[in-house]
Amino acid sequence: MSFFIGGDVMKANVLIIGLGLIGGSIARAIKKEYPEVTILGYDRNTDTSLLAKTLQVIDEVVLTLQEYVHICDYIFISVPVKQTEEMILELGQYDLKKDVIVTDVGSTKQTIVLIAKDVFSGRGVTFIGGHPMAGSHKSGVVAAKDHLFENAFYIFTPLEHEDTNIERLKTLLKGTKANFVIMTPDEHDRIAGVISHFPHIIAASLVHQADRYDKENDLVRPLAAGGFRDITRIASSNPSMWRDILLQNREVLLDLFDNWLEEMERIRTFVAFGNGDKIYDYFMNAKNFRDGLPTRTKGAIPSFYDLYVDVPDYPGVISEITGLLANERISITNIRIIETREEIFGVLRISFQNEDDREKAKLCIESNTDFGTYNG
Numbered sequence: 078m079s080f081f082i083g084g085d086v087m088k089a090n091v092l093i094i095g096l097g098l099i100g101g102s103i104a105r106a107i108k109k110e111y112p113e114v115t116i117l118g119y120d121r122n123t124d125t126s127l128l129a130k131t132l133q134v135i136d137e138v139v140l141t142l143q144e145y146v147h148i149c150d151y152i153f154i155s156v157p158v159k160q161t162e163e164m165i166l167e168l169g170q171y172d173l174k175k176d177v178i179v180t181d182v183g184s185t186k187q188t189i190v191l192i193a194k195d196v197f198s199g200r201g202v203t204f205i206g207g208h209p210m211a212g213s214h215k216s217g218v219v220a221a222k223d224h225l226f227e228n229a230f231y232i233f234t235p236l237e238h239e240d241t242n243i244e245r246l247k248t249l250l251k252g253t254k255a256n257f258v259i260m261t262p263d264e265h266d267r268i269a270g271v272i273s274h275f276p277h278i279i280a281a282s283l284v285h286q287a288d289r290y291d292k293e294n295d296l297v298r299p300l301a302a303g304g305f306r307d308i309t310r311i312a313s314s315n316p317s318m319w320r321d322i323l324l325q326n327r328e329v330l331l332d333l334f335d336n337w338l339e340e341m342e343r344i345r346t347f348v349a350f351g352n353g354d355k356i357y358d359y360f361m362n363a364k365n366f367r368d369g370l371p372t373r374t375k376g377a378i379p380s381f382y383d384l385y386v387d388v389p390d391y392p393g394v395i396s397e398i399t400g401l402l403a404n405e406r407i408s409i410t411n412i413r414i415i416e417t418r419e420e421i422f423g424v425l426r427i428s429f430q431n432e433d434d435r436e437k438a439k440l441c442i443e444s445n446t447d448f449g450t451y452n453g
């Protein structure tokens with residue numbers, strides 16, 4: 078192995094510890110922007126490291142951290158949050174390069190940053206907590222994509238507001254095309270609790286509720302296949318990852334449980350007293366807030382970029398639409414007939430990777446057919 082050792086971002090040595098969905102996607106985004114950067118990869122599972130090299134996600138496999146950490150200019154810790162704490166402690170035992178930036182990608186920040194402060198302060202090592210707030214229910218290096226974080230928020234929670242080092246890290250991460258935001262670990266954990274961690278709990282709890290009713294009535298399962306399945310999609314996320322996130326964001330989540338119980342009690346009272354006006358306001362206020370949310374940035378929970386198309390029910394109509402999209406090189410990620418009524422109209426739901434593809438598809442279908450389209 079030969080490595081360039083110097084201060085130039087474009088020729089830096091970047092070590093990715095944990096070659097999964099997030100570590101792999103960061104590696105790909107960096108390499109795309111800076112082909113001359115050397116990406117070193119370490120995973121506790123050697124087969125994963127070898128696969129990452131075969132897939133050209135990394136340039137070199139590192140088998141023992143101790144041997145290589147001293148030549149690294151940037152170190153990304155992209156392992157589950159509990160292992161992130163252990164990894165920080167492990168890195169604290171090694172001599173790291175002067176001016177190295179160590180960062181992580183964990184979904185929680187307070188505990189991690191506290192440990193990093195303890196381990197790295199006063200040692201010439203800059204630790205910048207990080208959380209690219211986009212992902213997928215898939216895991217593993219095979220699912221890694223250079224564009225995973227495009228238009229997503231990428232949060233930094235530095236130990237201090239060390240502007241020059243944050244700028245260096247942002248420069249390295251330019252290829253992610255993410256929107257970088259700085260906040261305190263406490264602020265981060267509260268916001269992530271509200272918009273990401275707690276919704277995962279609610280999704281799982283709705284599924285548990287359906288599971289209970291499923292035991293009483295065979296029709297629950299088939300009827301849950303449509304909208305219910307969609308709104309509880311995040312309940313299919315990685316259970317061990319979410320266990321660790323909940324354990325680390327415990328205090329924030331306990332507050333949110335209390336708020337949620339109050340919220341449920343509020344709407345329960347409106348229903349119990351048959352108060353139609355209050356129920357209407359409850360939905361209207363929620364609708365107004367939701368309708369005002371931005372649509373062109375990625376949030377923590379992966380969005381659907383779905384287009385609904387009203388199609389007449391004749392043979393070949395699906396291949397006609399997919400053919401039109403293929404001609405314009407618009408990729409689709411999923412297609413499903415969600416409603417068919419014999420000899421009248423059906424509704425097709427076509428999913429895309431991003432907003433731009435959905436908009437292009439809408440234009441393409443509207444200009445080549447007279448089928449109605451609307452966004453999901």
Ligand SMILES: NC(=O)C1=CN([C@@H]2O[C@H](COP(=O)(O)OP(=O)(O)OC[C@H]3O[C@@H](n4cnc5c(N)ncnc54)[C@H](O)[C@@H]3O)[C@@H](O)[C@H]2O)C=CC1
Binds near residue numbers: 182
């Ligand atoms: N999956 C998602 O959508 C998102 C995840 N995150 C955070 O990113 C981190 C990684 O998540 P994913 O990439 O999704 O997980 P993943 O399961 O795809 O990859 C994790 C990788 O880390 C390796 N690993 C685990 N412990 C290790 C250790 N001690 N030393 C070396 N390698 C180790 C595993 O073998 C695996 O290859 C987590 O902290 C998670 O909270 C952040 C944003 C989104």
Ligand SMILES: O=C(O)C(=O)Cc1ccc(O)cc1
Binds near residue numbers: 211273377
């Ligand atoms: O896949 C899911 O369920 C997600 O919500 C994606 C995700 C997971 C963890 C994060 O910290 C940020 C985004």
